Amino acid sequence: MGFNLDFALSTIPTIMEALGTTLLATVLSCLGASALGFTLEMIRRGGGAPGLAVRFLIDFIRSTPVLAWLYFLYFVMPFYGIRLGAMTVGILGLSLYYSGYLAEVFKAGIDAIPKGQQEAARALSLNRRDTVVFVIAPQMLRNVAAPLGNYLVSILKATPYLAILAVPEMLGRAFDIASETYRYAEPLTVAGILFLGLALIVAYGVKRVEQRLLAAGRR
Amino acid sequence: MLAQAPHPLSADQSMPHVRIHGLNKWFGAVHVLKDIDLTIRAGARIVVCGPSGSGKSTLIRCINGLEAFQKGKIEYEATSLGKNTRETAKARRQTGMVFQGFNLFPHLTVLANCTLALRRVLLKPAREAEEIAMRHLTAVRIPEKAKAYPAQLSGGQQQRVAIARALCLNPRVMLFDEPTSALDPEMIKEVLDVMIALARTGVTMVCVTHEMGFAREVADEIVFMDEGRIVEQASSKGFFSGTAHPRARLFLDTVLRH
Ligand SMILES: Nc1ncnc2c1ncn2[C@@H]1O[C@H](COP(=O)(O)OP(=O)(O)O)[C@@H](O)[C@H]1O
Numbered sequence: 001m002g003f004n005l006d007f008a009l010s011t012i013p014t015i016m017e018a019l020g021t022t023l024l025a026t027v028l029s030c031l032g033a034s035a036l037g038f039t040l041e042m043i044r045r046g047g048g049a050p051g052l053a054v055r056f057l058i059d060f061i062r063s064t065p066v067l068a069w070l071y072f073l074y075f076v077m078p079f080y081g082i083r084l085g086a087m088t089v090g091i092l093g094l095s096l097y098y099s100g101y102l103a104e105v106f107k108a109g110i111d112a113i114p115k116g117q118q119e120a121a122r123a124l125s126l127n128r129r130d131t132v133v134f135v136i137a138p139q140m141l142r143n144v145a146a147p148l149g150n151y152l153v154s155i156l157k158a159t160p161y162l163a164i165l166a167v168p169e170m171l172g173r174a175f176d177i178a179s180e181t182y183r184y185a186e187p188l189t190v191a192g193i194l195f196l197g198l199a200l201i202v203a204y205g206v207k208r209v210e211q212r213l214l215a216a217g218r219r
Numbered sequence: 220m221l222a223q224a225p226h227p228l229s230a231d232q233s234m235p236h237v238r239i240h241g242l243n244k245w246f247g248a249v250h251v252l253k254d255i256d257l258t259i260r261a262g263a264r265i266v267v268c269g270p271s272g273s274g275k276s277t278l279i280r281c282i283n284g285l286e287a288f289q290k291g292k293i294e295y296e297a298t299s300l301g302k303n304t305r306e307t308a309k310a311r312r313q314t315g316m317v318f319q320g321f322n323l324f325p326h327l328t329v330l331a332n333c334t335l336a337l338r339r340v341l342l343k344p345a346r347e348a349e350e351i352a353m354r355h356l357t358a359v360r361i362p363e364k365a366k367a368y369p370a371q372l373s374g375g376q377q378q379r380v381a382i383a384r385a386l387c388l389n390p391r392v393m394l395f396d397e398p399t400s401a402l403d404p405e406m407i408k409e410v411l412d413v414m415i416a417l418a419r420t421g422v423t424m425v426c427v428t429h430e431m432g433f434a435r436e437v438a439d440e441i442v443f444m445d446e447g448r449i450v451e452q453a454s455s456k457g458f459f460s461g462t463a464h465p466r467a468r469l470f471l472d473t474v475l476r477h
């Protein structure tokens with residue numbers, strides 16, 4: 001039984017139906033992981049007891065497999081009375097897991113900003129929030145564009161993990177077809193190619209943004 | 220008849236803006252400021268000089284609250300700068316700071332560098348903030364670069380923008396920490412010219428610098444520091460006419476020889 005191109009092509013529409021789910025999970029997880037990662041880094045930077053707790057939390061997150069988070073949220077949380085939908089759990093799990101890595105990325109991006117910038121902000125009487133929003137965050141984003149982009153691609157590539165929660169994303173849909181037809185090569189190849197295409201598009205977009213930011217830096 | 224409050228502009232010129240009493244600061248075990256007493260009167264133009272590592276920057280940074288100190292007092296007119304952060308904030312609002320390395324915000328245009336604090340701290344509407352900023356950019360002779368980014372400017376131009384940015388908040392005292400030390404020689408003059416013009420407007424300023432020509436021209440008081448102490452404090456005339464402390468004399472000889 002060789003690779004049947006016609007069959008492969010016929011699976012494209014079905015798998016593509018799951019494209020929306022994959023994209024939605026990717027985008028929301030990226031936003032969630034970025035927001036959470038930045039918040040964690042801000043708390044860690046603040047020091048004190050909360051800073052110490054967050055430092056521990058980040059290390060903990062980074063030393064736990066993403067599957068463990070997904071299983072924990074999906075199967076263990078209901079035990080404590082918290083019952084969430086599969087998609088919600090998936091996005092939450094990916095956000096949590098990648099927030100630990102993004103906190104590190106943001107840390108490096110902030111450390112690279114010269115100390116004089118914060119001092120100038122303080123000398124101008126800007127409060128802490130305004131200093132973060134108007135002085136630190138924009139410069140940090142410029143510094144982290146490349147590693148941040150890489151993690152966004154990683155999040156896209158991590159969405160198939162949601163298949164274990166029966167979230168109908170692309171790889172899960174490909175497996176559905178495979179188990180119905182007993183043909184694995186075609187649907188999985190199609191899903192692989194679609195992921196590759198998506199990853200290339202995201203990587204290209206990231207590169208463009210990065211170049212624009214760098215150009216802005218040289219202005 | 221009710222007593223009238225004096226008009227702020229007619230304030231007694233001898234009234235001190237800042238009074239520093241017995242200021243001591245340590246970095247860990249290193250004693251970097253020792254029993255500093257200094258009074259900055261309204262309209263004063265004080266030049267602080269001394270060898271590298273003598274504590275000049277630290278003193279300036281204590282005055283605007285960028286550094287904490289362990290002993291002594293800094294009084295801003297009525298408010299005292301101490302541990303209370305609200306008082307510190309109030310005191311800082313009365314000072315403008317110009318750094319050796321300019322410290323402009325690279326992601327913001329020249330105009331946005333100047334309007335940021337006007338908008339976020341003084342809560343001025345955009346239009347008014349831009350008018351104020353343009354007025355100060357004109358005063359430092361660089362209004363045509365308002366839309367440029369810092370990286371597009373020369374060092375001298377960046378430092379003039381930094382002066383304008385500090386002036387925007389209308390500080391009572393302008394603090395300069397070696398404003399020309401990071402500049403190529405050909406750009407020093409344009410910055411000093413702006414500072415001389417600023418001094419003529421009667422702004423109170425404390426300036427750490429080794430530009431003795433500038434000191435001679437604008438300073439009414441010279442403070443010489445060595446190893447964390449004020450070793451010599453004299454009128455500009457007295458300082459340059461040879462009555463200075465031997466260590467100050469030696470220092471002067473070395474900087475003037477360059
Ligand atoms: N952040 C700091 N931590 C530790 N020591 C410092 C710090 N800043 C300055 N110092 C020390 O304090 C002394 C005074 O420094 P500074 O005020 O920068 O001198 P100046 O401006 O006159 O060259 C120096 O011995 C310097 O090494």
Ligand SMILES: [Mg+2]
Nearest residue numbers: 275276277397
């Ligand atoms: Mg210094």
